[in-house]
Amino acid sequence: MPEGRYVGAPIKRREDARLLTGESRFVDDIRIAGTKSVAFRRSDHAHARIVSINTDAAKQSPGVVGVFTAADIEGDARPIIASSRMANYQPTPMQILAKDKVRFVGEAVVAVVAENRYLAEDAAELVEIDYEPLAPVTDAEAAARPDSPLLHDGFASNVLVEREFKRGDVVEALWRPPVKVKARFRVHRKTPLALESRVCLAEFQAAKSHMTLYTSSQVPGIIKDALVKALDIPGSHFRVVAPDVGGGFGGKTSLYPEEALVCILARKIRGAVKWCSDRSEDLLATSQAFDEIVDAEMSVDEAGRILGVTAEVIGDVGAYSIYPWTAGIEPVQVISFLPGPYRIEHYHGRVRGVATCKPPMGPYRGVGRPVATFVMERLIDMAARKLGLDALQMRLTNIVQPHEFPYKTASGMRWDKAGFVECLKDAAEAIEYAALRETQAKAHAEGRMLGIGIATFAELTGIGSRLSASPGMPINTGTETAHLSMDATGGVTARFGVTCYGQGLETALAQVVADEMGMLIEDVRIIQGDTDAVGHGVGAFASRGAVMGAGAAMLACEALKEKLVKAASALLNAPEDEISVGQGALTTRDGESALTYSELAERYYSHMGAVPLEIKNALGELSVSRMYDPEWGTTSCATHIAVVEVEREACKIKVLQYVVSDDCGQMINPLIVDGQLHGGIAQGIGAALFEELAYDDDGQHLSASLVDYVVPSASDVPRMAMRHPELEKPENLGGIRGIGENGTIGAVAAIANAVSDALAPLGIEVTEVPTTPERLFRMLDASKKEMSNI
Amino acid sequence: MAFEKRIRVTVNGRAFERSVEPRLLLSDFLRETLDLTGTHVGCEHGVCGACTLLMNGDSVRSCLTLAVQADGAEIITVEGHGKAGEFSPAQEAFHACHALQCGFCTPGMLATVVDALRKLPLDSEAEVREALAGNLCRCTGYQHIVDAVLTINTKEEGIS
Numbered sequence: 023m024p025e026g027r028y029v030g031a032p033i034k035r036r037e038d039a040r041l042l043t044g045e046s047r048f049v050d051d052i053r054i055a056g057t058k059s060v061a062f063r064r065s066d067h068a069h070a071r072i073v074s075i076n077t078d079a080a081k082q083s084p085g086v087v088g089v090f091t092a093a094d095i096e097g098d099a100r101p102i103i104a105s106s107r108m109a110n111y112q113p114t115p116m117q118i119l120a121k122d123k124v125r126f127v128g129e130a131v132v133a134v135v136a137e138n139r140y141l142a143e144d145a146a147e148l149v150e151i152d153y154e155p156l157a158p159v160t161d162a163e164a165a166a167r168p169d170s171p172l173l174h175d176g177f178a179s180n181v182l183v184e185r186e187f188k189r190g191d192v193v194e195a196l197w198r199p200p201v202k203v204k205a206r207f208r209v210h211r212k213t214p215l216a217l218e219s220r221v222c223l224a225e226f227q228a229a230k231s232h233m234t235l236y237t238s239s240q241v242p243g244i245i246k247d248a249l250v251k252a253l254d255i256p257g258s259h260f261r262v263v264a265p266d267v268g269g270g271f272g273g274k275t276s277l278y279p280e281e282a283l284v285c286i287l288a289r290k291i292r293g294a295v296k297w298c299s300d301r302s303e304d305l306l307a308t309s310q311a312f313d314e315i316v317d318a319e320m321s322v323d324e325a326g327r328i329l330g331v332t333a334e335v336i337g338d339v340g341a342y343s344i345y346p347w348t349a350g351i352e353p354v355q356v357i358s359f360l361p362g363p364y365r366i367e368h369y370h371g372r373v374r375g376v377a378t379c380k381p382p383m384g385p386y387r388g389v390g391r392p393v394a395t396f397v398m399e400r401l402i403d404m405a406a407r408k409l410g411l412d413a414l415q416m417r418l419t420n421i422v423q424p425h426e427f428p429y430k431t432a433s434g435m436r437w438d439k440a441g442f443v444e445c446l447k448d449a450a451e452a453i454e455y456a457a458l459r460e461t462q463a464k465a466h467a468e469g470r471m472l473g474i475g476i477a478t479f480a481e482l483t484g485i486g487s488r489l490s491a492s493p494g495m496p497i498n499t500g501t502e503t504a505h506l507s508m509d510a511t512g513g514v515t516a517r518f519g520v521t522c523y524g525q526g527l528e529t530a531l532a533q534v535v536a537d538e539m540g541m542l543i544e545d546v547r548i549i550q551g552d553t554d555a556v557g558h559g560v561g562a563f564a565s566r567g568a569v570m571g572a573g574a575a576m577l578a579c580e581a582l583k584e585k586l587v588k589a590a591s592a593l594l595n596a597p598e599d600e601i602s603v604g605q606g607a608l609t610t611r612d613g614e615s616a617l618t619y620s621e622l623a624e625r626y627y628s629h630m631g632a633v634p635l636e637i638k639n640a641l642g643e644l645s646v647s648r649m650y651d652p653e654w655g656t657t658s659c660a661t662h663i664a665v666v667e668v669e670r671e672a673c674k675i676k677v678l679q680y681v682v683s684d685d686c687g688q689m690i691n692p693l694i695v696d697g698q699l700h701g702g703i704a705q706g707i708g709a710a711l712f713e714e715l716a717y718d719d720d721g722q723h724l725s726a727s728l729v730d731y732v733v734p735s736a737s738d739v740p741r742m743a744m745r746h747p748e749l750e751k752p753e754n755l756g757g758i759r760g761i762g763e764n765g766t767i768g769a770v771a772a773i774a775n776a777v778s779d780a781l782a783p784l785g786i787e788v789t790e791v792p793t794t795p796e797r798l799f800r801m802l803d804a805s806k807k808e809m810s811n812i
Numbered sequence: 813m814a815f816e817k818r819i820r821v822t823v824n825g826r827a828f829e830r831s832v833e834p835r836l837l838l839s840d841f842l843r844e845t846l847d848l849t850g851t852h853v854g855c856e857h858g859v860c861g862a863c864t865l866l867m868n869g870d871s872v873r874s875c876l877t878l879a880v881q882a883d884g885a886e887i888i889t890v891e892g893h894g895k896a897g898e899f900s901p902a903q904e905a906f907h908a909c910h911a912l913q914c915g916f917c918t919p920g921m922l923a924t925v926v927d928a929l930r931k932l933p934l935d936s937e938a939e940v941r942e943a944l945a946g947n948l949c950r951c952t953g954y955q956h957i958v959d960a961v962l963t964i965n966t967k968e969e970g971i972s
Contacts (some may be wrong), residue, residue, distance in 0.1 A: 034907055041915025042903045044850020044889065049917070051849035073886035138844070140835070217854045217862055217916040217950050268852070268916030269950050301855040341816030522913025524951050648848065693910040728859035728948075736944035736954040741937065765953070 028533035028543055032693040035529040036548075037522075046266045049221040049236045050298050057223065057294040058087050060284060060343065061142035064299035064306065065124035065147040068160065068379035068721025069173065070153035072122055072131065079148040080134055082094065083561025085141030087291060089149070090133045091093060098286045099252045102277065104345040108494035112182045114174055114342045114377070118279045118286070124153070125173055125341035126379050127723050130279060133289055135295060158721040162338035162376040163315060173341060173377045182339055182349040183375035185493070187357055187433040188490035190368030195330025196321045197491040203404040205318035208773050208790040209393045209770075211313035211338065211715040212708070214386050216523075218268020219299035222281045222309060223627055224288035233288065234261045239279055240270040240523050241561030243345060244497065246553045248277045251635025253285055262562075264551040267523035272385035273308045275563045277345045287738060300518045305726045306330025310715060311385025313338040319403040328420050330368030331432075333360050333397065337789045339375040339383040347377040347492040352383050354493045363399045363442045363480040363659060366418045369432030379721040385492075385563060387705060388481075388767040389432040393477040396791065399771035403475075403778060404787055412459075413476050413775070414450050421446060421478065437480055440759070441656040441749040446478050448747045449661035449683035450669070458665065466783060471668040473780025477771035478661040483760025484569025485655035491564045499564070500651050504574035506535070507645030510627040512606075512620030516537060516578070517557020518550040520571040525762060526694040527567045532646075532740040533690055534572045539578035542606045543620065556647065565658065568690055573650035573755035573799050581646040588628050588641055591634045626675070656752045658759035660684035662703070663766035666776040670802060673795040675711055675777055678739075682768065683745040687759035695761050696744045702765020703742055708734045709766070710773035711792050785811075819883040823848065824892030832879045838872075839863045841879035842889060850890035850919050854948070862948030864890050864920035871927035890919035893926075901964050902926055911960035913951030921947050925961055934961065 037233065039386040040046045045131055052645055077089040095118060120131045132149045136142035144431040157171040164170055165180040173180055180389060194201065222237040233255055239245055242262040250257045256428075280297050287295040287536045318333040337353025344351070357371030375383075406416040421427045427439035441448075458474060465472040487500025505517040516535045519561040522528055528548045534544040549555050583603045590608035591598045600611040617625070633641075665679035689695045716724040725731040752755030770791060777798075778788045784805040790797060816831040823846060830845055837856075842848045842865075851874055854862030858876040865874050866888040894900035899907060902925050912918045920945070926964060928943040940961045944954065 029834070032910075035910065037915065038907045038912060041912055041918055042890075042899065042906055044848070044891040044897055044919060046850075046915055048849075050843075050850070050853075053847065092941075094905070140833075140840075215950060216914070217860060217948065218852070219854075269914040271950065282850070301857065301860075311904075364901065400880070526913065696911050697913055697952055697956060700955045701949075701951045701963065702953070706952065727857055728855050731952070733948055736941040736958065737938075737946060739941075739954050741958075742953065742955055748848035805945070 027537060029537045031169055033529060033691055035526050036532060037526065037528050048218055048266045048268055048721040049223055049238045049541055051234055051264065054294040054518040056227050057296050058135045058137065058291065059139040059142045060297040061134050061139060061146040061297055062130040063146045065120060065127055065129045065131055067124055067153050067155055068127050070124050071150040072120065072124065075132060075152050076150040077132060080145040083145035083148055086145045087135040087139035091690060095119060095286050096347055100249060102252050102282065102345055103341045104348045105496055106348045108183060108350055110184045114178055116279055116342065116345055118282050126217045126381050127721055128381060131480060133283060134412050135291065137691045139298065159378050160717060160719055162378050163337050165378050166336060166374055166376045176591040178368060179809040180377045181374050181375050182343050183354065185354050185373050187371045189432040190232055192330045192332050192368045192370040193493060195368035196332065197320060199321040199323050199329050201322045201405060201408055202319060203401055203408060205789045207318060207397050207400065209312045209314050209396060210792060212311045212713045213305060213308060213715055214271040214273030214311060216271055216273055218267030219301060219304040220274065220278065221298045222284050222297040223294060224284040225294040226288040226292060228292045230642045233285055234260045234263065235285055236263045236265065236268050237282065238274060239264045240274045240563055242521060242551060243519055243559035243561050244587055245277055245281060248345060249282060249285060252282060252474055254358035258297060262553045264521055270523040271387045272563065276309050276384045299729060302726045303733055306723055307381050309344055309382050310340060311352065311386030312393055313383065314353060314396045318397050318401060320405055322405045322409065325411055326416045326419050328366055329477060331366055333357055333371045335373045336372040337373060338378050338380065340380040341360060341377060342382045343382045344382040346495055346497050349383060349386055350494065351385050351492040352390050354397060356394045358433045358435060359391045359394035360398055362395065362415060362623035363478060365422055365756055380717060385700060388763045391479065391481050391767040392706065392709060392770045394769045395477055395767050397776055399477045399775055403775050404622040406784060410652055414455060417446055417476065417478055433792045437657045438752055439750060440480060441747060442480065442659050444747050444749055445659055445661045446685040446686055449663050449681050452743060452745050453663045453679065453681040453682060471780040473666050473776040475664045475772045475776025475779055476661065477768045477775060479767055480653040480657050480659040481763065481767060483565035483658045484652055484754060485564060485566065486652035488653050489655060499560055501557060501649045502574050503641055503647060503649045504578040505556050505647040506578045507643065508623050510623050512618065512623040513522060513545045514541065515547045516575060517555035519556045520567045521551045521562045523562060525567060525698060527571060527770045530568055530690040531571050531575055532692060534575045535579060538576055541798035552724065563760040565588060567758050569652065569656060569754060570650055572690060572758055573652060574648055576755050577650055578646050581648055585641065585644060585646060586622060587632065589644065590622055592637045593622060593625055650755065652754045656754050656759045658686055658761060660764050662772040664772040664776040666773065666780055667786065668777065668780045673799045675798065677707060677740040680740050680744065681745060684764055685749050685759065686746060686761040689746060698761050699744055699765045702763060704734050704739045706766040706769020707739060709774055709792060710770045714792050733758050751752065813897040817880050819880055821882050822886045824888060834878065834880050836879045837875055838877040838879050838882050839874040842874065848889055848891055850917055852916050861924065862917050864947065865924040866923050866927060871923050890922055893922055905960040905964045909956045909960035909963060911952060911957040917947060917949045921957060929964060
């Protein structure tokens with residue numbers, strides 16, 4: 023992309039004005055007269071058969087419009103099933119309301135529709151459900167065994183998905199070398215926790231046979247494609263709108279039972295029905311993340327060269343295989359990305375995704391990569407420590423070198439050229455690595471526990487149609503559309519299928535369109551988050567928004583300019599090849615005649631007879647639509663370095679310094695890029711130190727409030743330094759690499775490595791995250807006991 | 813209908829008199845009764861801070877306050893700070909520093925910041941972080957919010 027006036031500049035966001043003044047419009051801010059509210063009675067059992075449901079009292083409660091169980095909506099929707107081409111995959115149909123059986127605490131059983139939320143919640147309390155408790159299936163490892171009780175009747179086992187990647191001969195590689203490190207790594211369950219909980223509002227206009235679903239979603243296109251089939255509504259009469267969306271981080275990329283249900287209920291009562299999740303429901307029933315056990319081993323020669331890696335992963339995928347991503351989305355990507363940016367000849371990764379009595383596992387910022395990076399980067403540090411090598415040097419020895427691109431990883435992925443080595447060196451330079459090691463040595467001598475943690479990784483962003491965003495998934499996530507139209511004043515309205523849930527894409531795409539068209543950014547309007555905007559759209563996930571949106575915008579701008587040249591040719595009476603377009607005007611080669619966009623548009627549309635009718639009839643409106651499919655994906659990479667201090671007495675971990683050097687290709691807006699990284703790192707710090715969804719052995723949820731589920735506050739996050747070295751751009755349109763997930767992917771590993779480095783004098787290696795104060799206390803206590811036994 | 817109590821409140825300089833159920837939350841009163849949807853509800857248990865507003869000059873969680881408790885009070889919500897094109901200093905600083913992404917926490921952040929700037933020295937970054945610690949943001953990692961607070965000239969009049 024040629025650097026223009028706007029692309030690459032820190033343009034202040036156009037979204038801000040409405041968000042700063044209360045003029046924003048989130049789903050819960052939409053007012054439709056007569057809207058009824060839904061409240062759910064959710065399961066308080068992890069695994070139970072529903073014996074009977076008594077809704078009589080609820081139906082009599084003031085303001086109640088209707089009370090609905092699975093039996094009441096039977097036949098109102100076709101089954102919604104996340105299918106997959108993966109072998110040995112067992113899909114689970116979505117339960118819109120639990121029928122016969124509940125499979126996690128928080129699963130919706132009864133829906134109460136009332137005049138407002140207060141009254142709906144009052145009535146939901148009055149519902150009586152008689153359960154016959156069944157054996158809870160809560161431990162994924164035990165649930166994978168053949169003797170485990172089954173969560174889904176008739177299934178072969180609780181293992182919903184199984185996959186394996188092999189290269190070389192790991193047995194040979196692991197047998198031969200002198201140095202081996204191995205550990206059982208555990209990454210606990212977490213939640214995306216967008217600050218706006220999920221909200222959906224369906225309005226059925228019976229006289230028009232038209233349904234509009236307003237939903238706080240990252241993927242209105244996917245929701246529409248699924249629900250028109252499930253609800254048997256013509257696509258032309260079903261519109262999905264995701265207006266201002268208050269964060270998502272993957273938690274709003276799946277189709278939820280509540281979204282299907284409000285549509286069903288709106289059709290039943292011929293009106294508008296809204297569900298607004300409270301925080302407890304969000305913690306109970308929004309898709310969750312991570313929750314893997316990884317038994318991994320690495321073999322290394324004496325020079326620190328990695329010879330082989332094995333990883334056996336058990337992923338707790340919860341009760342259902344989530345639509346459309348499937349239960350493979352998180353755990354399978356752990357073994358896909360585990361070899362990381364390193365040269366690894368011998369690799370064996372195996373994964374099983376196991377159903378348990380918990381909410382479904384879904385995509386969360388980084389998807390598989392935060393866990394893969396945590397395991398790989400921990401193994402490297404453990405091996406370096408064992409060999410007495412420096413952690414930075416060990417990475418430089420093994421990382422794919424510039425001349426080795428494109429590099430095919432041990433799991434079969436392809437890295438196109440990216441700044442692996444450059445970012446590693448740049449981050450080390452930024453944090454003054456050598457001097458920092460000296461500072462650390464002094465601190466250790468004084469008895470202070472200071473640790474330095476490096477994490478380097480690569481990921482795939484802006485993925486085209488040759489790869490599925492989730493393994494074996496049948497829907498297309500590889501294209502996006504841009505539709506541009508010029509009005510009679512020369513202004514451009516650009517409509518997109520990619521959506522925004524707070525990242526700033528509305529500003530970024532306006533920058534791209536303004537530059538490509540050579541116009542003022544004020545004359546460009548962006549419309550997104552509405553399935554009426556383009557014929558087909560998908561959404562924002564997998565670090566694709568900027569790559570796909572900008573690519574589609576560039577193709578569409580090119581096509582629109584071609585059209586403008588044709589119109590100008592007729593208006594200026596000059597051959598097309600003698601007209602150039604740029605700087606908001608069309609000019610003849612001799613420079614004699616020129617038309618600004620506004621002059622051209624006004625004449626074309628409003629001056630009768632200015633353009634011969636046969637030309638106008640052939641050319642049509644000054645609008646175009648283009649789809650962009652980048653075919654494969656683009657590598658994005660970074661190195662994160664964190665410095666932490668462990669305060670032993672207080673069992674406190676303080677993050678003192680944080681540096682990132684990343685290769686994100688062409689930045690559209692550096693303010694937005696840094697903001698994405700900052701936010702991602704804060705979430706990674708959360709995953710490394712604080713955030714954990716806890717379930718007891720009976721499957722009861724122990725962390726259904728923000729008092730129990732701790733997310734980082736401003737004083738838990740350090741000042742972060744971002745570096746974006748000038749490097750060769752990738753070959754996709756615009757040379758853009760995705761950046762949205764980068765922060766989270768690196769931060770979990772960088773913090774865990776830093777904490778381990780701080781605790782190294784005590785012989786402690788962090789293998790389980792988050793390292794909460796309690797876990798830290800237990801590790802310190804165990805090491806104290808071990809020391810006193812010597 | 814359940815027992816209701818008549819309350820009078822001034823919101824952003826305008827007086828309102830309404831009958832409300834004693835259990836109605838102030839956040840719901842503003843959003844549903846007065847249709848002032850700028851106040852956001854993030855957790856309904858007082859932890860996230862999204863619903864924070866200014867009541868009689870103090871920052872208050874509107875999800876932990878009943879509408880009847882606001883009887884006679886003067887309330888400033890995000891709609892009362894400044895408008896597009898006429899931002900308040902805090903809004904201007906947030907815009908300039910890219911201190912918001914999805915914007916869901918922003919109304920509460922602005923209330924906390926305005927309150928803190930009036931009452932606390934906020935001389936150091938650590939103090940600013942401490943002052944913001946009761947408001948959760950999931951998008952920004954706080955850095956640009958901290959920058960925004962540090963750039964606001966505390967001596968300037970009329971911070972809200």
